[in-house]
Each structure stands twice: as C-alpha cells, then as structure tokens.
Amino acid sequence: MGVNAGVTTSGSRTPAPVKRARVVTITSGKGGVGKTTTTANIGVALAKLNQRVTLIDADIGLRNLDIIMGLENRIVYDLVDVVEGRCKLRQAMIKHKQLPELYLIPSAQTRDKTAVSPADMIQLTNQLRKEMDFIIIDCPAGIERGFRNAIAPADDVLIVTNPEVSAVRDADRIIGLLEAENKGPAKLILNRVKGDMVRKGEMLSAEDVTDILAIKIIGIVPEDDTVVSSSNAGTPLALSENSRAGVAFQNIARRLMGETVPFMPLDDSPNFFKRIARLFASGQ
Amino acid sequence: MAGFFDRLMGRSSAKGSGSKARERLQFILVHDRIHLPPERLEEMKREILAVISKYVSVDEHNVDIALQKRDRNPLLVAEIPFHKAAEGPDDDADSFLSTEDDSPLLNEDGDEDEDDEEEEL
Numbered sequence: 138m139g140v141n142a143g144v145t146t147s148g149s150r151t152p153a154p155v156k157r158a159r160v161v162t163i164t165s166g167k168g169g170v171g172k173t174t175t176t177a178n179i180g181v182a183l184a185k186l187n188q189r190v191t192l193i194d195a196d197i198g199l200r201n202l203d204i205i206m207g208l209e210n211r212i213v214y215d216l217v218d219v220v221e222g223r224c225k226l227r228q229a230m231i232k233h234k235q236l237p238e239l240y241l242i243p244s245a246q247t248r249d250k251t252a253v254s255p256a257d258m259i260q261l262t263n264q265l266r267k268e269m270d271f272i273i274i275d276c277p278a279g280i281e282r283g284f285r286n287a288i289a290p291a292d293d294v295l296i297v298t299n300p301e302v303s304a305v306r307d308a309d310r311i312i313g314l315l316e317a318e319n320k321g322p323a324k325l326i327l328n329r330v331k332g333d334m335v336r337k338g339e340m341l342s343a344e345d346v347t348d349i350l351a352i353k354i355i356g357i358v359p360e361d362d363t364v365v366s367s368s369n370a371g372t373p374l375a376l377s378e379n380s381r382a383g384v385a386f387q388n389i390a391r392r393l394m395g396e397t398v399p400f401m402p403l404d405d406s407p408n409f410f411k412r413i414a415r416l417f418a419s420g421q
Numbered sequence: 422m423a424g425f426f427d428r429l430m431g432r433s434s435a436k437g438s439g440s441k442a443r444e445r446l447q448f449i450l451v452h453d454r455i456h457l458p459p460e461r462l463e464e465m466k467r468e469i470l471a472v473i474s475k476y477v478s479v480d481e482h483n484v485d486i487a488l489q490k491r492d493r494n495p496l497l498v499a500e501i502p503f504h505k506a507a508e509g510p511d512d513d514a515d516s517f518l519s520t521e522d523d524s525p526l527l528n529e530d531g532d533e534d535e536d537d538e539e540e541e542l
C-alpha cells in the first residue's frame with residue numbers, strides 16, 4: 138500500500154478516497170532521540186523539493202514541533218480542536234513563512250491524551266491526502282495511545298534511534314510492534330552519529346545497528362551543534378545547505394521520493410580525505 | 422562492503438566500547454524478542470539436558486546451547502555431544518540403536534512405516 142494505491146475503479150461500493158499523499162510516521166520508542174528534529178527537517182526538505190507537505194504533531198500534551206518550526210506564535214487552533222469539531226481542518230493548518238506548500242497542524246498543549254483516537258487520525262489524514270504529497274506525523278515517545286494514533290494512518294514508518302544500547306533496544310521493540318500491526322517494514326534513521334568515535338571503535342556504527350535490527354536504513358545523521366542553534370532560532374537546518382546534518386536530512390527526503398542517494402561520509406577530518414586518496418591510489 | 426567502509430573510516434579492529442555495546446545489544450535483544458529472561462533460559466537448558474540425559478550419556482562439559490538470530494527471528498542452537506556408549510563393544514550406529522529399542526523416542530521412530538521399508542527390502 139503506498140502512493141496512489143487508493144485510486145478506485147468506478148465500482149460497486151462507496152468509492153474510497155483517492156490516496157494521493159503518503160503518510161510517513163516518525164517514531165522511536167525512546168524519548169529524546171530526535172523525532173521532532175527529524176520531522177521538521179524532512180518536512181522542510183520535501184517542501185523545498187516542491188512537495189506539498191503537512192506536518193502533524195501527534196504528541197498531545199507536549200507540544201513541540203511548532204517551536205522547532207518557529208511557528209508557535211501563529212497557533213489559533215490545534216489537532217484536538219479539529220477532532221472535536223471546534224474548527225475546520227484548514228483553520229488548524231499553519232502555513233510556513235518561507236515555504237508556501239508546507240503546513241503544520243499543532244498538537245494541543247494541556248489536554249487529555251485520549252482526546253484523539255487512531256480512527257480520528259485515519260479520518261483526518263484521509264481528508265488531507267487529496268491535497269498533499271506527504272503527511273508527516275511526529276510521534277510521541279513510548280508505546281501508548283499517542284503511538285497508536287501516530288501509526289494508525291501510516292503508509293511508511295521511519296524509526297529514529299541513536300547509536301546507543303538503550304535507544305537501539307527500544308527501536309527493536311517498536312519494530313516488533315509494527316510487525317505485529319502489519320505496519321512494516323519500517324526503515325531506520327540513525328541520528329547523532331559521531332564519525333570520529335565510530336572510527337575509533339568507541340561507538341556503534343550504522344552497519345552494527347542495521348545488522349542487529351535487521352532493517353533497512355534510510356538516513357544517517359551526524360551529531361551536529363547547528364541542530365541546537367537552529368532549533369533555538371526556529372529555523373530547521375534543512376532550510377540551508379551548509380550544515381552536515383541539514384544535508385543528511387535533505388538526503389532522507391530525496392530517498393523518500395525514490396531517489397538513490399549515497400550515504401555521505403561521516404568523517405570530515407582532514408585525514409579522511411587522505412585515506413580516500415590512499416584507497417584509490419592503491420587501486421582499491 | 423563493510424570491510425571497505427571500515428577501511429574508508431580508518432576504523433581500527435581493536436575492540437573499543439563499540440564492540441562491547443554490540444555484544445550487549447545482541448544479548449539483550451535476543452531475550453527481549455522471545456520474552457524470556459536469562460534465568461528462565463538457563464532453566465530451559467537444564468531441562469533440555471535432563472531429558473536428553475535420560476536416553477544418552479551427555480558430555481556435559483562441552484554442551485553449548487545458545488540463542489541466536491536469523492534475520493529478526495530468534496533461533497535456539499544446541500550442540501550437545503554424547504559420550505560413547507560405556508558398555509558393550511564399540512560397534513557401528515545400527516547396533517547401538519538396536520540395544521536401546523525400549524526407549525520411547527526410538528519406538529516413536531520405529532512406528533513410521535517409511536523408515537522401516539528400506540531395511541526390509
């Protein structure tokens with residue numbers, strides 16, 4: 138089930154909605170590994186590639202994505218307002234300042250976490266599918282209601298993890314749950330990789346993690362201080378070309394669109410280029 | 422391929438905390454995936470050995486029963502060496518089997534027709 142899977146032949150039963158957009162859910166299990174950062178940056182990167190994108194913050198009670206996107210001052214209505222019928226869907230969609238085809242549906246700040254159900258999420262995304270190319274859902278940490286809500290409408294699930302034992306363990310748990318729900322195969326984003334530590338053998342490598350989890354990887358994002366400064370400023374990195382993490386997120390967006398993009402080297406130390414030169418010189 | 426990346430990254434083969442993390446993860450995940458904590462696994466191994474020891478003499482010092490994984494699926498791999506039969510002449514496998522034909526395991530095998538056919542021919 139993916140893109141355009143819902144195109145119906147004029148037939149007997151009520152026609153299903155035309156499934157234009159792909160719903161991509163960003164989840165992790167463990168908290169704080171970079172889901173919101175990833176959602177914001179992939180959203181921006183896809184919009185820059187002329188895709189129509191809506192981001193949904195499904196973390197009810199802990200509104201966050203609006204801040205990373207720099208849109209917190211423009212919130213009038215939120216996800217729960219839509220679900221409870223206090224506003225039209227359109228009214229809760231905040232348009233991004235620079236990118237006209239990028240929207241955010243913010244989460245509610247202080248409400249009952251059960252205000253939204255998985256069925257609500259399916260209905261809401263179905264309404265949006267006709268007008269969007271991508272709907273990206275920022276999933277809360279954990280495996281409770283918020284997780285169920287976020288994966289219910291998903292066509293694709295991306296699991297964010299860090300190269301640490303506890304984060305990878307939680308990712309494995311999520312992979313198992315997704316398999317049980319027939320939502321697999323999920324793809325992996327390994328975030329906060331420190332190239333120099335991997336090189337010294339002091340950190341799990343991307344190969345280690347994909348090998349242990351036995352799933353495909355769609356992105357390797359380096360640890361990058363500019364992630365924090367851009368979050369502070371409310372301007373996701375992927376808006377500009379000049380940060381390593383920003384490029385990594387742009388590459389993920391391109392891979393989501395079906396392009397084959399090689400993984401960039403994680404190491405920008407001067408030695409790295411010498412090593413490449415040596416490898417090629419040795420005819421390897 | 423991985424070797425190429427390793428060389429590209431200049432990764433040393435010396436064991437750092439990265440490989441320690443890898444080992445710990447593999448151990449943790451295999452138990453997570455079968456919902457069986459390590460103590461229960463040990464208990465299961467002891468029971469498996471006890472059952473096998475009822476029929477044959479097991480070389481207990483060289484037993485290796487371990488959880489592994491194939492893709493995402495857990496797999497129990499057991500290597501359980503036997504001692505050679507203590508009494509009687511050290512004969513070939515056939516006569517070894519026939520000396521213990523009162524064991525339930527062998528009776529079960531013996532009930533299968535196809536197995537016997539070849540011997541009758």
Ligand SMILES: Nc1ncnc2c1ncn2[C@@H]1O[C@H](COP(=O)(O)OP(=O)(O)OP(=O)(O)O)[C@@H](O)[C@H]1O
Pocket residue numbers: 165167168169170171172173174175196201277278328329330358359360361362364365368382
């Ligand atoms: N590649 C990176 N380099 C440096 N810092 C990062 C990187 N990715 C994320 N961070 C930082 O890690 C912190 C957590 O990120 P984020 O809020 O995106 O995680 P999360 O998974 O959404 O958390 P939660 O589970 O609480 O929703 C933030 O301070 C963020 O700036």
Ligand SMILES: [Mg+2]
Pocket residue numbers: 172173174196201275
């Ligand atoms: Mg978050």
